[in-house]
Amino acid sequence: MVQRLNVRASRRWGVQRSRRPLVIVALTGQKGGVGKSTLAIGIASELLVRRHKVLLVDADPQGTVRTWGEVAAEAGQPMPSIVSMGSTMHRAEQLPTVRMGYDDVVIDCPPRHGDIQRSALMVADMAILPCGPSSADAWALAASIDLINEARALRPELEVRIVITRKQGRTALGRSAREELTKSGIELLKSELGYRVAFAESLGMGQGVTTYAPRDAAAEETRALVNELLLWEKKNVVKEPSPKASARR
Numbered sequence: 001m002v003q004r005l006n007v008r009a010s011r012r013w014g015v016q017r018s019r020r021p022l023v024i025v026a027l028t029g030q031k032g033g034v035g036k037s038t039l040a041i042g043i044a045s046e047l048l049v050r051r052h053k054v055l056l057v058d059a060d061p062q063g064t065v066r067t068w069g070e071v072a073a074e075a076g077q078p079m080p081s082i083v084s085m086g087s088t089m090h091r092a093e094q095l096p097t098v099r100m101g102y103d104d105v106v107i108d109c110p111p112r113h114g115d116i117q118r119s120a121l122m123v124a125d126m127a128i129l130p131c132g133p134s135s136a137d138a139w140a141l142a143a144s145i146d147l148i149n150e151a152r153a154l155r156p157e158l159e160v161r162i163v164i165t166r167k168q169g170r171t172a173l174g175r176s177a178r179e180e181l182t183k184s185g186i187e188l189l190k191s192e193l194g195y196r197v198a199f200a201e202s203l204g205m206g207q208g209v210t211t212y213a214p215r216d217a218a219a220e221e222t223r224a225l226v227n228e229l230l231l232w233e234k235k236n237v238v239k240e241p242s243p244k245a246s247a248r249r
Helices: 036-049 064-075 114-121 135-139 142-154 172-184 197-204 217-236 243-248
Strands: 023-027 054-058 081-084 104-108 126-131 159-167 187-194
Touching: 023 036, 023 114, 023 217, 036 054, 036 064, 036 104, 036 126, 036 197, 036 217, 054 064, 064 081, 064 197, 114 142, 126 142, 135 172, 159 172, 159 217, 172 187, 187 217, 197 217
Parallel strands: 023 104, 023 126, 054 081, 054 104, 126 159, 159 187
Antiparallel strands: none
16 A cells, blocks of 8 residues: 655755664655666665565655555555655654654655755665766766755765666766766766666566566666665664663663
8 A cells, every 4th residue: 555645845954863773765866767766666676575674755746656556556566665755754753753663765756856855865874876877967967966965064974876777788888977977976886777678567567676577687786786785784884772672781
């Protein structure tokens, strides 16, 4: 069942500085058409396969995640919990409260809606910027990086990574984009996602690509990306002790 939360627009930044006993990943960026929603669904679905309790936040007014959730529900497919949130998700009564009880939260942000992206960046542990495979895609990332730097001025602990998406075979485009992106000062994920039919097909079936086509290259790339994120989590995120553990001290 897809849950929907009504929220009001807000211009106020809110800063969350406490370490959370889970990881919140925001798929963000000012440019559309780079696969943010597909990637958010793919990551959340693969975490679910690995028995994580996952909250998938649809912050995009276009509602791709919500539509996918409805298709998954009708088909009886396993799916993460889905909620709709907007430019006030950082407020204490919203995502910081709703996230309780989950292992991971994945936020699908819309392009160009700066107020929603700002709100997501105020609660995220890591922001992932998907970028297409060409130098032109890399150049278009400048506005997204400006927004990230604005958020980092308030939250220096915010981790940011770039992931190359829609890469087409063994072309020079991916190499040229990676060379351009290294100049941004933001670390690139080693994992790259290709331009593959299985991504689109899996959405239409209400599944994540790793369950829809587990042997497809798209599934292998998604699993590699999730492996990379979980490795970062293991190295960098310190879990808060449970109340029982604290009481024994």
